[in-house]
Amino acid sequence: MDIKICGLKTPEIVAAVINQGASHIGFIFFPKSPRHVQPEVAATLAQAARGKAKIVAVTVDADDALLEDIVSTLKPDILQLHGHESVARVQTVKERYGVPVIKAFSVREAADLDAALAYVGVADRLLFDARAPKGSELPGGNGVSFDWTLLARLDGSIDYMLSGGLNAENVAAALAQTAPAGLDVSSGVESAPGVKDETRIAAFFEAVRKARI
Ligand SMILES: O=C(O)c1ccccc1NCC(=O)[C@H](O)[C@H](O)COP(=O)(O)O
DSSP states (O other): OHHHHHHOOSSHHHHHHHHHSOOOOOEEEEETTTTTTHHHHHHHTTTTTTTEEEEEEEEOOOOOHHHHHHHHOOOOEEEEEOSOOOOHHHHHHHHOOOEEEEEEEEEEEEEHHHHGGGGBBBBSSSEEEEEEOOOOHHHHHHHHHGGGGGGGGGGGGGEEEESSSOOOHHHHHHHHOOOOOOESGGGGGEEEETEEHHHHHHHHHHHHHHTOO
């Protein structure tokens, strides 16, 4: 099972998540986020992880100038589009930058999943996250979950990551109700917004291992 730890900001935490066996590490390029990093910082942090985990650049409705900067500076393995990018925009980004795309969707009700189906075959992977709570300026990284039973309506062949409010305490329940190809977590392995915690990271990986025995 793929595990993506998102919102990394320090070399110590990059080393910790690689040691735990993360398949993906995510860097956030969204100035309002407490996890925001500059492309140069992400590129330096990514050096220790390259070839061991996929480097994911997370953007929100980014324009071409920002994407070009990120792609040329960080050289990500994957671009995660976490805004309102259309199917056509996802296709264009894939073609223009030659990088696989994860398209994120905010889920609160069944119709949100139906809307995501238009991206199957265009995005390389879908990521289902919770709809941001009222008042939040962040489209992701809010530490809130959605009703996982909604995912039962998906065709079993759809490749998706589950995200939104996951942590060591609830991940077994999430895996009992869903069949994702991967998990994505940020707040659930933090001690404060934007501050990753090695003990919580280890506990999350341990909980996933236990749930999968
Ligand atoms: O994490 C952020 O601050 C963020 C900001 C803007 C867009 C996306 C963001 N995060 C994307 C992720 O992939 C998070 O891991 C995902 O939303 C889950 O977050 P959490 O519920 O905190 O585990």
